[in-house]
Every structure is written in C-alpha cells, then in structure tokens.
Amino acid sequence: MEDLARKIREKARERGATILAHNYQRPEVQDVADFVGDSLELSIKAMEADAEIIVFAGVDFMVEQAAILNPEKKILTPEPSSICPMAWQLDPPIVEEYRRKYPGAPLVVYVNSFAEVKSMADYVVTSSSASKLVSKLDEEKILFGPDRNLASFVAETTGKEVVAVPLNSYCPVHIDITMEKIVMAKKRAPDAKVLVHPECPPETRRIADFIGSTSQIIRAAGEMDAERFIIGTENGVIHRISKLYPKKKAYPVSDDAICPNMKKITLEKVYRSLISNEFAVRVDEKIAEKARTVLERSFNLLGVEVPWRKK
Ligand code: 13P
Ligand code: SF4
Numbered sequence: 629m630e631d632l633a634r635k636i637r638e639k640a641r642e643r644g645a646t647i648l649a650h651n652y653q654r655p656e657v658q659d660v661a662d663f664v665g666d667s668l669e670l671s672i673k674a675m676e677a678d679a680e681i682i683v684f685a686g687v688d689f690m691v692e693q694a695a696i697l698n699p700e701k702k703i704l705t706p707e708p709s710s711i712c713p714m715a716w717q718l719d720p721p722i723v724e725e726y727r728r729k730y731p732g733a734p735l736v737v738y739v740n741s742f743a744e745v746k747s748m749a750d751y752v753v754t755s756s757s758a759s760k761l762v763s764k765l766d767e768e769k770i771l772f773g774p775d776r777n778l779a780s781f782v783a784e785t786t787g788k789e790v791v792a793v794p795l796n797s798y799c800p801v802h803i804d805i806t807m808e809k810i811v812m813a814k815k816r817a818p819d820a821k822v823l824v825h826p827e828c829p830p831e832t833r834r835i836a837d838f839i840g841s842t843s844q845i846i847r848a849a850g851e852m853d854a855e856r857f858i859i860g861t862e863n864g865v866i867h868r869i870s871k872l873y874p875k876k877k878a879y880p881v882s883d884d885a886i887c888p889n890m891k892k893i894t895l896e897k898v899y900r901s902l903i904s905n906e907f908a909v910r911v912d913e914k915i916a917e918k919a920r921t922v923l924e925r926s927f928n929l930l931g932v933e934v935p936w937r938k939k
Pocket of ligand 2: 687711712713714715740799800801802862887889890
C-alpha cells in the first residue's frame with residue numbers, strides 16, 4: 629500500500645494534478661490526498677488549486693460541483709458509480725412543483741444536489757453554511773432541499789419556517805444514527821462528548837454536545853476540553869481526529885455508520901485515474917453558468933470570494 633501511495637504522489641507531481649478527498653474517504657485515500665475536507669472546503673480548494681487536473685475522491689455531486697466551478701480544469705472521479713443517494717432525491721420536476729406551491733419563497737438547496745437543481749435554486753449551501761445563509765435572508769418562509777433533517781436543523785437554528793423539498797428526503801447513513809444508539813454508546817463512555825452532523829434526526833441532535841459539518845466536528849474534537857468523543861456521522865472522520873489529535877479518543881456511534889459509496893474509492897482507482905485520465909466529469913455549459921451564478925450569489929452572501937470572477 630505504501631508503495632502505491634508513493635507511486636500516486638509521484639504521478640500527481642509529474643502530471644501537475646491535485647488530489648482532493650472528502651473526510652469520509654478511506655484512511656489510505658485521505659493520507660495520499662493534497663487536501664482533505666468537508667464539502668465547502670473542498671469546493672474552495674478546487675477553485676484555488678493551481679493545477680490543471682483535479683482528482684476528486686468524493687461522491688458524484690461533489691465532483692460535479694468542482695466541475696461547475698472549474699470549467700477550465702480537468703476534473704476526474706476515480707469511481708463514477710460513487711453516488712450520493714440523497715442528492716438523487718431532488719430533481720427538477722420536484723423543484724417546479726414546490727415553486728408552484730410556494731410562490732415567493734426562496735429555494736435554498738443543499739450542496740448534495742445536482743447541477744440542474746442548483747441552476748434552478750436561489751442559493752446553494754453546505755451543512756456548515758446553511759443556517760448562516762438562511763438567517764441572512766429577509767423572507768420568513770424558506771424552501772430547503774434535499775434532506776428533511778438539515779431542513780429542520782435550519783428551522784431550529786434560524787427560527788424561520790423551513791419547508792423540506794421533498795418532504796421526506798434523507799441520508800440513509802445519518803437517518804440510522806438514532807438517539808437510542810447514542811444512548812448506548814454513552815453507556816460505554818459516559819464522559820465522552822457527543823458530536824453529530826445536522827443530517828442526523830432531530831432527537832439525535834437534541835442530545836448532542838455539538839452539531840456541525842464533518843470538518844467542524846473534527847475541529848470541535850480538537851478544541852473541546854474533553855478526551856473522548858462519540859462521533860455521530862460517517863466513521864471516516866475518526867481517522868482524521870485520531871491523526872490530528874493522537875491523545876484524544878473518538879468512538880463511532882456504531883460500526884455501521886459507513887457511506888458505502890464513499891468507500892468505493894480505493895488507492896488503485898486513484899492511481900488508475902491519474903494514469904488514464906479517467907473518469908472526466910463535465911457539466912453542460914449553460915446549466916453550469918446558471919449554477920455558477922447561484923453559487924456566486926451564495927458565496928457573496930457568506931462573504932466568500934469567488935475566484936472565477938476576479939480575473
Ligand atoms: P460535509 O459538508 O459536512 O462534509 O457533509 C457532506 C455529506 O455528504 C454529509 O453526509
Ligand atoms: Fe450522501 Fe449520506 Fe453518503 Fe453524505 S453520507 S455522501 S449524504 S449518502
């Protein structure tokens with residue numbers, strides 16, 4: 629494995645490629661990447677990277693988002709079947725249906741959605757920016773999708789009326805991080821702090837000590853005055869916590885908290901991507917331009933600079 633990791637680094641250098649990996653990737657894939665982060669950080673890194681080729685170890689909507697933001701770069705996915713089942717739960721006909729039903733309500737879409745849906749939205753957010761952006765909007769009624777759990781988290785934290793679009797969309801990994809599982813884990817480690825993702829159900833969030841994106845959870849483990857943590861998100865973040873804070877101990881809520889799509893990407897596939905230029909991800913330019921306008925509006929509201937307009 630070490631030999632393959634070394635070959636990947638050499639090939640990436642030779643080809644001027646940057647490797648980005650999400651916090652849920654396999655430990656060895658995280659370790660070979662130039663940068664590991666949450667959805668927002670990876671979007672920003674993809675824009676900032678001084679590289680012609682980006683190998684993106686993440687699920688479909690993340691790679692597509694990098695392609696939207698970087699039309700001049702070659703964006704490669706090591707495994708095109710690595711999908712996010714939640715992103716597939718919101719499509720253009722559903723957007724049109726809710727637009728008709730709630731005229732005048734702004735539509736905020738989660739980054740876990742596809743280019744066409746983003747191009748039809750008013751704003752795009754990530755788990756780390758959703759509440760901040762919605763709290764800045766003048767309107768009191770907001771359409772938000774996909775993910776009914778993140779929608780209810782945004783409602784709780786902003787005091788606004790948030791309608792989930794569609795009503796019953798969810799992440800199959802986080803829906804299973806139940807309050808009962810947290811209570812069981814707490815019995816095994818009563819002093820541990822509970823850190824969860826906002827995609828978890830409301831009852832789970834209610835008994836958590838901290839709620840945030842994957843990178844916010846990792847940072848919280850470093851900053852909190854505690855030695856042990858129960859991690860209420862996909863187990864990939866445990867590798868980063870152990871690496872960054874070797875004196876701290878992070879436990880999974882359950883060994884099943886695994887996103888199988890994230891785990892499809894292996895070192896072999898990253899290497900294959902680098903040597904064969906596969907698999908390139910492209911977005912229809914008209915849709916991409918509309919989606920960029922929505923992303924730019926969202927980044928502006930959040931105070932994030934958009935490099936493609938600086939030129
Ligand atoms: P983050 O933006 O927190 O990394 O989350 C992405 C995701 O897919 C969570 O399941
Ligand atoms: Fe999608 Fe859930 Fe996997 Fe995140 S953990 S990529 S939301 S299926």
